[in-house]
Amino acid sequence: xxxxxxxxxxxxxxxxxxxxxxxxxxxxxxxxxxxxxxxxxxxxxxxxxxxxxxxxxxxxxxxxxxxxxxxxxxxxxxxxxxxxxxxxxxxxxxxxxxxxxxxxxxxxxxxxxxxxxxxxxxxxxxxxxxxxxxxxxxxxxxxxxxxxxxxxxxxxxxxxxxxxxxxxxxxxxxxxxxxxxxxxxxxxxxxxxxxxxxxxxxxxxxxxxxxxxxxxxxxxxxxxxxxxxxxxxxxxxxxxxxxxxxxxxxxxxxxxxxxxxxxxxxxxxxxxxxxxxxxxxxxxxxxxxxxxxxxxxxxxxxxxxxxxxxxxxxxxxxxxxxxxxxxxxxxxxxxxxxxxxxxxxxxxxxxxxxxxxxxxxxxxxxxxxxxxxxxxxxxxxxxxxxxxxxxxxxxxxxxxxxxxxxxxxxxxxxxxxxxxxxxxxxxxxxxxxxxxxxxxxx
Numbered sequence: 001x002x003x004x005x006x007x008x009x010x011x012x013x014x015x016x017x018x019x020x021x022x023x024x025x026x027x028x029x030x031x032x033x034x035x036x037x038x039x040x041x042x043x044x045x046x047x048x049x050x051x052x053x054x055x056x057x058x059x060x061x062x063x064x065x066x067x068x069x070x071x072x073x074x075x076x077x078x079x080x081x082x083x084x085x086x087x088x089x090x091x092x093x094x095x096x097x098x099x100x101x102x103x104x105x106x107x108x109x110x111x112x113x114x115x116x117x118x119x120x121x122x123x124x125x126x127x128x129x130x131x132x133x134x135x136x137x138x139x140x141x142x143x144x145x146x147x148x149x150x151x152x153x154x155x156x157x158x159x160x161x162x163x164x165x166x167x168x169x170x171x172x173x174x175x176x177x178x179x180x181x182x183x184x185x186x187x188x189x190x191x192x193x194x195x196x197x198x199x200x201x202x203x204x205x206x207x208x209x210x211x212x213x214x215x216x217x218x219x220x221x222x223x224x225x226x227x228x229x230x231x232x233x234x235x236x237x238x239x240x241x242x243x244x245x246x247x248x249x250x251x252x253x254x255x256x257x258x259x260x261x262x263x264x265x266x267x268x269x270x271x272x273x274x275x276x277x278x279x280x281x282x283x284x285x286x287x288x289x290x291x292x293x294x295x296x297x298x299x300x301x302x303x304x305x306x307x308x309x310x311x312x313x314x315x316x317x318x319x320x321x322x323x324x325x326x327x328x329x330x331x332x333x334x335x336x337x338x339x340x341x342x343x344x345x346x347x348x349x350x351x352x353x354x355x356x357x358x359x360x361x362x363x364x365x366x367x368x369x370x371x372x373x374x375x376x377x378x379x380x381x382x383x384x385x386x387x388x389x390x391x392x393x394x395x396x397x398x399x400x401x402x403x404x405x406x407x408x409x410x411x412x413x414x415x416x417x418x419x420x421x422x423x424x425x426x427x428x429x430x431x432x433x434x435x436x437x438x439x440x441x442x
Contacts, residue, residue: 018314037208064236071230088388092230107312108145117301154343187269197268228382379438
């Protein structure tokens with residue numbers, strides 16, 4: 001059976017960018033930037049994208065493009081002497097599975113807030129914040145929105161690459177960009193907080209940057225670009241033979257980073273306009289901003305939560321495709337069977353995260369399944385896969401393959417040499433720091 005291919009180069013760029021551009025950009029990046037001081041954190045984050053993000057994205061796309069199979073089988077295909085490398089792909093597929101299970105819950109909350117925004121946010125600060133607490137702690141509501149979101153994700157993926165993922169990426173990504181540009185223009189030019197937001201994001205104050213902030217920037221470079229979870233390997237396997245891997249990776253990384261910065265501008269303009277704290281943490285999106293949206297009205301709040309939902313959906317379909325591709329390639333299942341089974345299994349595991357009151361005291365901390373899955377994937381699984389990917393591409397596969405995957409770029413190319421040095425030395429060191437931090441060693 002011939003492997004499905006992207007219909008156009010633009011379709012791939014939009015799909016890959018959609019995978020990268022998710023809640024990590026709209027939800028997580030602004031709040032961790034606020035927590036770690038703004039401009040200085042942004043500079044470190046950009047350096048992490050260069051040292052970790054782009055090299056590993058190139059490597060993942062290269063593995064998928066060359067292997068022409070799912071994340072597990074592509075590793076095996078490029079190193080047939082040992083099947084052990086397939087386990088790197090397996091951890092990536094498992095990470096995609098777990099991440100989508102709890103990611104869908106947060107995405108469901110964003111869908112719920114679209115309706116709340118349409119109705120308008122009213123009441124005191126405590127009352128509006130309590131709406132999120134009520135949603136998060138209500139098993140029935142969280143499960144309902146989790147069900148709707150996963151159902152929508154399955155419905156898109158079941159249609160295939162061209163008619164499902166690519167078609168919807170061409171709708172979601174332009175829509176996301178238009179909404180984000182509109183919110184950014186509003187924030188910068190029509191609020192008194194616009195100038196402060198620009199200074200906060202782009203005027204570094206290194207006195208506010210901590211070692212924890214640097215480590216957070218390193219870790220977020222993985223999360224925001226959908227690395228270590230098999231998504232880019234899977235999407236790379238659908239590229240045509242003449243695809244320019246480095247160019248594609250750089251374009252996707254730039255788009256992802258620019259969108260994250262515009263999200264920061266849009267959010268912090270509103271935050272500064274009404275004198276709220278930039279370091280509100282994870283509650284920034286669902287607790288702090290709704291209080292500020294009382295003043296801006298539905299014209300700003302409705303597009304914002306639509307933006308959040310679009311971003312979540314574009315990532316979710318890529319995560320589900322990682323699991324679906326495995327079943328199609330390895331089990332020879334039809335796309336319908338693979339999507340329904342894979343999506344259904346992820347949905348069932350997601351119920352653990354949707355029920356916030358289920359705790360795990362036997363692990364030494366009173367944490368929910370949501371917290372545990374998030375912590376394990378972000379701190380251990382993604383960095384480990386990233387490290388193995390860097391080592392595999394830099395040291396294991398043949399030099400001839402690397403050269404060919406750069407589409408004829410000469411060995412002494414101005415781009416090839418720094419990439420090769422970075423993926424061999426700088427990237428593994430940076431990823432090891434993330435892993436050691438995850439284990440509490442540094």
